[in-house]
Amino acid sequence: MIEGTAQSYWMASSDPTSYPALTGSAEVDVAVVGGGIAGLSTAWELARAGRSPVVLEADRIAAGVTGFTTGRLSAAHPWIYKPLRDSLGPDTACLYARSQQEAVEHVERTARDLGVDCDLERRPSHIYVESPDRVDELKEEAEAVREAGLPASFVTDTDLPYPVAGALRVEHQVQFHPRRYLLALAEDLVRRGGRVHERTRVVDLTEGAGDRPHRLTTAGGAVVTAREVVIATLFPIVEHALMSFRLTPLRELVVAAPIDEDADPGAMYITRQENTRSVRTAPYGDGRRLLLITGESFAPGDGDLARHHRDLVAWAREHFKIGEIAYWWSAQDLDTADTVPYVGRISDRVHVATGFARSGMSHGVMSGRLLAGLITGNEPEWAHLYDPRRARPHREAGSVLGTGMTNMRRFVEDRVRSRAGTLDDIRPGTGAVIRHRGRHCAAYRDEEGEPHVVSARCTHLACLVAFNDVERVWECPCHGSRFGVDGTVLQGPATTSLEPVDP
Structure with missing residues (x-):
C-alpha cells in the first residue's frame, strides 16, 4: 500500500496556470524551450535585459521536474568541491562556489524585489555522514569548501533527532516554495513583454546557418522562427556533444508528513549514505511544519517503486516522530559525466541547460544568469566551467564509457531476452x-x-x-x-x- 496523496506539495499549494497554447506561426528573438526553473529564469533575465523571449512549455510551467523538487537552494552540493579543486584547480572550485552562492543570493533578492510570498527561509545546509570511517573524507571536503570561499565548517553536533559522525555545515543558504517563486517570475516576465505558451510541445528543431534563423516545430503544427534558441528541458531534445552518453537519468522519491514546530531540525541536511537521504521542512500552518524527506535513488524503469516508498517511509518513522504521510511524489534528474552541469552554447546560437545532478534549484538559477549573459554579451567569468562542449577526458571517460556500455547492454539484452506471457x-x-x-x-x-x-x-x-x-x-x-x-x-x-x- 502506498501511503499519502500522490501529489507534489508544491503543486497542491499553488495556483494552476492557464497560459495559451501557441497556434500558427511566430517570429521571435529568443525561443526558450522548457518552462522549469532554468527556462523561466533564463527568459526572465532576458526580459529584464530588454529582450522579448518566448517560453514554449510542453505541459504547464513549473509543473515538471521543478514542480516535484524539494526546494532546497544551496551552494553546498555533496562531494564536489574537493574533486573539482584536485582535478581542475582551486580557482575553478572558487568559480563554482561563486556561481552557486550568487544564485542563492539572487533568489532572495528577486523574491524581495517582486514581493513574492514563497516561504523563503534562510537556513544552514549540512552534508553529513553516519559512518565514522567517512569522517576524514568529509573533513577534507569541508576544507575544500572553505577554500572555495563558502562559510563552511565541520561539526559533529546537529539538530537532527539522531546522531551523525560528522557534518559539513554551510551558512546562509535558502529553502523556499519553488513553484510560487517561478509563477511570480513568469508573471513579471509577461509584464516586461515576454510571452509564455503552455501545451506547446516542440518536436523538431532545424538549425539555421549563418544569419538564417532557427526553425522550431510544435506537436500542434505551429512553427517558430528564432534567432537564438535555449533548450531548457530536462534532457535536451537535440543531440549534440554526445549528450546521450554524457547524461545518466535517475529518479528519487519524496515523502512529506506534518510535524510539530518544536520538532523542526532547523536546517537542511543531506547524506549520500543509505541510498541518499535529504531532510528539510516547510511552513505548514497551525503550529506545524511539513517534513520533507527525499531518497531512494534508482534508474527509471529499473526500480521497484512500492518497495522504495516503503523503505523511505520506514526510515522517516524510525528517525522522526511522524503520523500519517500527507504527500508523496517522485522526481527525475540527470547526472553528468564529470558532475558539473552542461550549460551554455552547444552550436551556433543554440544553448542548453541540463545535468543538474539533484541540485536543480541553484543550477537552474545559475543557468538563467549564464545563458542570458551569453545571449546579451555579458558572459559571466565562470561560464567556461559549465560549457557543454568542454573536453575533460580525465574526469569524463569512465562515466561516458560506463553509460554507453550499460545502454548498449540494455539495447541488446532486451532484444534477445525471452518475453514470457501473452x-x-x-x-x-x-x-x-x-x-x-x-x-x-x-x-x-x-x-x-x-x-x-x-x-x-x-x-x-x-x-x-x-x-x-x-x-x-x-x-x-x-x-x-x-x-x-x-x-x-x-x-x-x-x-x-x-x-x-x-x-
Whole structure:
C-alpha cells in the first residue's frame, strides 16, 4: 500500500496556470524551450535585459521536474568541491562556489524585489555522514569548501533527532516554495513583454546557418522562427556533444508528513549514505511544519517503486516522530559525466541547460544568469566551467564509457531476452512488455479490463521501455523518457508518442 496523496506539495499549494497554447506561426528573438526553473529564469533575465523571449512549455510551467523538487537552494552540493579543486584547480572550485552562492543570493533578492510570498527561509545546509570511517573524507571536503570561499565548517553536533559522525555545515543558504517563486517570475516576465505558451510541445528543431534563423516545430503544427534558441528541458531534445552518453537519468522519491514546530531540525541536511537521504521542512500552518524527506535513488524503469516508498517511509518513522504521510511524489534528474552541469552554447546560437545532478534549484538559477549573459554579451567569468562542449577526458571517460556500455547492454539484452506471457496474462491495473504480433509491445490493461497496446520501443533511441506499476507509466531506462499507458509522451527526450498496436 502506498501511503499519502500522490501529489507534489508544491503543486497542491499553488495556483494552476492557464497560459495559451501557441497556434500558427511566430517570429521571435529568443525561443526558450522548457518552462522549469532554468527556462523561466533564463527568459526572465532576458526580459529584464530588454529582450522579448518566448517560453514554449510542453505541459504547464513549473509543473515538471521543478514542480516535484524539494526546494532546497544551496551552494553546498555533496562531494564536489574537493574533486573539482584536485582535478581542475582551486580557482575553478572558487568559480563554482561563486556561481552557486550568487544564485542563492539572487533568489532572495528577486523574491524581495517582486514581493513574492514563497516561504523563503534562510537556513544552514549540512552534508553529513553516519559512518565514522567517512569522517576524514568529509573533513577534507569541508576544507575544500572553505577554500572555495563558502562559510563552511565541520561539526559533529546537529539538530537532527539522531546522531551523525560528522557534518559539513554551510551558512546562509535558502529553502523556499519553488513553484510560487517561478509563477511570480513568469508573471513579471509577461509584464516586461515576454510571452509564455503552455501545451506547446516542440518536436523538431532545424538549425539555421549563418544569419538564417532557427526553425522550431510544435506537436500542434505551429512553427517558430528564432534567432537564438535555449533548450531548457530536462534532457535536451537535440543531440549534440554526445549528450546521450554524457547524461545518466535517475529518479528519487519524496515523502512529506506534518510535524510539530518544536520538532523542526532547523536546517537542511543531506547524506549520500543509505541510498541518499535529504531532510528539510516547510511552513505548514497551525503550529506545524511539513517534513520533507527525499531518497531512494534508482534508474527509471529499473526500480521497484512500492518497495522504495516503503523503505523511505520506514526510515522517516524510525528517525522522526511522524503520523500519517500527507504527500508523496517522485522526481527525475540527470547526472553528468564529470558532475558539473552542461550549460551554455552547444552550436551556433543554440544553448542548453541540463545535468543538474539533484541540485536543480541553484543550477537552474545559475543557468538563467549564464545563458542570458551569453545571449546579451555579458558572459559571466565562470561560464567556461559549465560549457557543454568542454573536453575533460580525465574526469569524463569512465562515466561516458560506463553509460554507453550499460545502454548498449540494455539495447541488446532486451532484444534477445525471452518475453514470457501473452496479452491474456496482463491483469487489470498492470502492464508488461510482451511479444505480441511478432514484436515487442508495451501492454497495459485498465481497471475495466480494456487492453492498451503500444510499441515498446522508445521513440528517442529505440531502447525498450519498462512499466512503473505504481505511477502507471512506461519509462525508458536508457535516457528517462516517460509515456502514458496510451503511449502519449509525458517527459522527454522523446518528442513523439509510442506507436499504437492493435490488441
